[in-house]
Amino acid sequence: MTITEAAGEGLVRIGQVARDAGVSVRAVRYYEQQGLLTAERSPSGQRLYRQDAVPLVRFFQQMYAAGLTSRRIAELLPCWDSGHTDAEQRAMLRAERDRIQAKVDDLQTALDRLDEVIRTTDTHP
Amino acid sequence: MTITEAAGEGLVRIGQVARDAGVSVRAVRYYEQQGLLTAERSPSGQRLYRQDAVPLVRFFQQMYAAGLTSRRIAELLPCWDSGHTDAEQRAMLRAERDRIQAKVDDLQTALDRLDEVIRTTDTHP
DNA sequence: CTTGCCTCTGACGTCAACGTCAGGTTTTAG
DNA sequence: CTAAAACCTGACGTTGACGTCAGAGGCAAG
Numbered sequence: 001m002t003i004t005e006a007a008g009e010g011l012v013r014i015g016q017v018a019r020d021a022g023v024s025v026r027a028v029r030y031y032e033q034q035g036l037l038t039a040e041r042s043p044s045g046q047r048l049y050r051q052d053a054v055p056l057v058r059f060f061q062q063m064y065a066a067g068l069t070s071r072r073i074a075e076l077l078p079c080w081d082s083g084h085t086d087a088e089q090r091a092m093l094r095a096e097r098d099r100i101q102a103k104v105d106d107l108q109t110a111l112d113r114l115d116e117v118i119r120t121t122d123t124h125p
Numbered sequence: 126m127t128i129t130e131a132a133g134e135g136l137v138r139i140g141q142v143a144r145d146a147g148v149s150v151r152a153v154r155y156y157e158q159q160g161l162l163t164a165e166r167s168p169s170g171q172r173l174y175r176q177d178a179v180p181l182v183r184f185f186q187q188m189y190a191a192g193l194t195s196r197r198i199a200e201l202l203p204c205w206d207s208g209h210t211d212a213e214q215r216a217m218l219r220a221e222r223d224r225i226q227a228k229v230d231d232l233q234t235a236l237d238r239l240d241e242v243i244r245t246t247d248t249h250p
Numbered sequence: 251c252t253t254g255c256c257t258c259t260g261a262c263g264t265c266a267a268c269g270t271c272a273g274g275t276t277t278t279a280g
Numbered sequence: 281c282t283a284a285a286a287c288c289t290g291a292c293g294t295t296g297a298c299g300t301c302a303g304a305g306g307c308a309a310g
Contacts, residue, residue, distance in 0.1 A: 015256065023298095025257085030298060044306055046257055059238075065228070066235035069296070085246040093246070097239045103190070104232050107225055110191035113184075114222045121210040121218070138277095140286060148268095150287085155268060169276060171287055194266070 011040065011048040021057035028057060034070035036060055036077065066100050136165065136173040146182035156185055159195035161202065191225050 018025045031037040032047070037056065039047035059080075063073050076092060079085050085093070143150045156162040157172070162181065164172035184205075188198050201217060204210050210218070 013257075026298060026300085029258095034297095042306095044257090045259095046306075062231065062235045062238065064297075065231045066239075079242055079246055083245060083249055090243070090246060093239060093243050097236065097243065100232055100236050100239070104229055104236065106187065106190045107229050107232070110187045111222065111225050111229065113187065114191075114218060114225065117204055118215070118218050118222065120208060121204055121215060124208055138287075151268060151270085154288095159267095167276095169287090170289095171276075189267080 010051050012051065012053075014039075014047050014049065017049050017053050017057065020054045021061070023057060023061065031057065031060055031070075035074045036070060066096075067103060068096060072096065135176050137176065137178075139164075139172050139174065142174045142178050142182065145179045146186070148182060148186065153182060156182065156195075160199045161185055161195060191221075192228060193221060197221065 012020075014025050014028050018028050021028075028037065029047075032039060037049075037053060037060075039049050039053070042048055060073060068076075072092070076089060076096075079089055079093065137145075139150050139153050143153050146153075153162065154172075157164060162174075162178060162185075164174050164178070167173055185198060193201075197217070201214060201221075204214055204218065
């Protein structure tokens with residue numbers, strides 16, 4: 001039995017998390033530094049993550065892609081963890097939602113313009 | 126009659142372009158530096174833009190918002206200016222279109238997740 | 251034992267679209 | 281004429297999410 005196995009059944013090291021979530025090891029350490037992710041430590045100091053770290057990292061990636069900062073994600077994490085929110089958090093949630101919606105609309109407009117050009121250039125080779 | 130007026134009827138200075146397009150003066154100079162925008166010069170060296178610089182700058186902003194770089198926009202500008210495109214340009218156009226479409230889908234997914242949380246937290250105050 | 255991969259902690263580097271400051275010229279308003 | 285705006289050319293600073301390198305340990309396998 002390896003030390004990693006002895007440390008706990010559901011615990012994985014950082015490389016495993018990174019591979020499973022499709023990000024770099026550096027990124028996972030960065031998330032911890034930003035207060036998004038916590039990990040136990042093995043006696044030798046290596047990070048040990050629970051399995052739910054993987055979907056969590058995937059979720060971070062989604063939020064980053066949506067334009068949220070680490071800080072904002074950290075502020076809104078309690079909404080997921082506890083399901084409880086105060087007025088300020090609800091306001092932030094709605095603000096982010098509106099911002100993303102506006103971004104979607106902008107992207108759709110840009111997409112339409114590109115499609116228009118593509119059609120034009122396809123009929124005028 | 127001011128010098129600007131004497132320089133030509135349809136020509137405006139950089140501040141006017143920036144205000145009308147809703148960007149900073151610095152941004153307009155930056156676009157020129159990136160090869161996106163050209164301007165005549167008054168005898169004293171001030172930039173003089175034609176009116177169509179304003180919608181052009183707005184267009185740049187849209188493309189930036191869609192995630193295109195200055196370099197990419199510069200590469201694709203001939204598609205607008207001349208309506209003519211080679212195979213490489215058409216490939217880039219489609220690649221950008223697909224990238225934007227994927228981004229829209231990602232944002233929509235993120236939006237759905239946020240909405241879900243908002244509904245949950247609204248019913249569980 | 252030792253080879254080779256994984257992990258650790260710092261700390262500096264990157265990239266893109268500007269912001270900002272310095273120091274000087276130009277144009278406009280009164 | 282004069283003071284205030286507006287403009288000019290550099291050139292360094294900013295921000296965020298990492299990349300990358302250095303140097304030092306940790307761990308499974310042969």
